Amino acid sequence: MTAVLAKTGLPGAPVVERAEAAWRKRDRWWGLVFVSPQLAGMCAFVLLPFAVGLVLAFAQWDGLTEITWVGLANFQAQLADPVFLRSILNTLGLALITVPVGLALSLLIAVALDRLRGRTGYLLLYFAPVMTSSIAISLVWQQILRADGPLNQAFFRVFGIPGPDWLGDPHFVLLAVSIVTIWSSLGLNVIIFLAGLQGINSNVLEAARVDGAGSLRTMMAIRLPLLSPVVFFSTVVAVISSFQTFDVVFVLTKNGGPENSARTIVYQIYDEGFRHFQFGMASAASIILLVLTLVVTAVQLGLQRRFVHYES
Secondary structure (H helix, E strand, O other): OHHHHHHHOOOOOOHHHHHHHHHHHHHHHHHHHHHHHHHHHHHHHHHHHHHHHHHHOOEEOOOOOOOEEOOOHHHHHHHHOHHHHHHHHHHHHHHHHHHHHHHHHHHHHHHHHHOOOOOHHHHHHHHHHHHOOHHHHHHHHHHHOOOOOHHHHHHHHHHOOOOOOOOOOOOOHHHHHHHHHHHHHHHHHHHHHHHHHHOOOHHHHHHHHHOOOOHHHHHHHHHHHHHHHHHHHHHHHHHHHHHOOOHHHHHHOOOOOHHHOOOOHHHHHHHHHHHOOOHHHHHHHHHHHHHHHHHHHHHHHHHHHHHOOOOO
């Protein structure tokens, strides 16, 4: 009863509880003050652009003339455009290459570093590309992947045959983009996996050793199941990140590569919006990308019950 009186501020409540209620009310206001910059930024740079894009997806606008409402015509035009359909296939193909290969390599490196002393230097080396501008990384790799670049020269010295034209052959451009994407994101996944491995209870691993489990058996039966929440989180983030690939494609290729072989959905959005000034078409492509991302993420969330094991 006194607590109720204190919350309502009615006379009769103990002085201490009324003071506590006043402090809680003041803390709530300070909480709102501290989160207000984040809320303002989210409204200005996320919610407002999303609302404008959603409206423009149903209109035709070049930035200069008046907006003309066209209903679903932009969506129909995009889904009937073979270039846009190719960009969807390229985006899915890029995700199918970069996500499993990148996560598997990151996990192997994290396991190797788990018991290594002096691993800080290795972590800095692996994490350096994450801190480096993706444009700078792409410019360096553009020189490495040239037909007469150092990679092909090394390939010729080892195998005695000329290497492929990574950026000029439509069969290799998407693979070249995948290599750069995997390399640049490797360090972040290594840090996440290493943190997950070090968070596993050592008593569980010791019990497995006492029961005679070898390193491979411990990895497959103990570590991987306990690491599955981290793997699931990294997979969701990696898939969403691969769907948003743009800068690497923009720098490495010209117009999405030969025969649009490396054009992704985000590059298609940029091409429609900022090269052809078709903001309605670009917004419709953005909404399609959003729906595709939501569907794939929902499938991943649905599958986590089967493959993700929580320690509790």
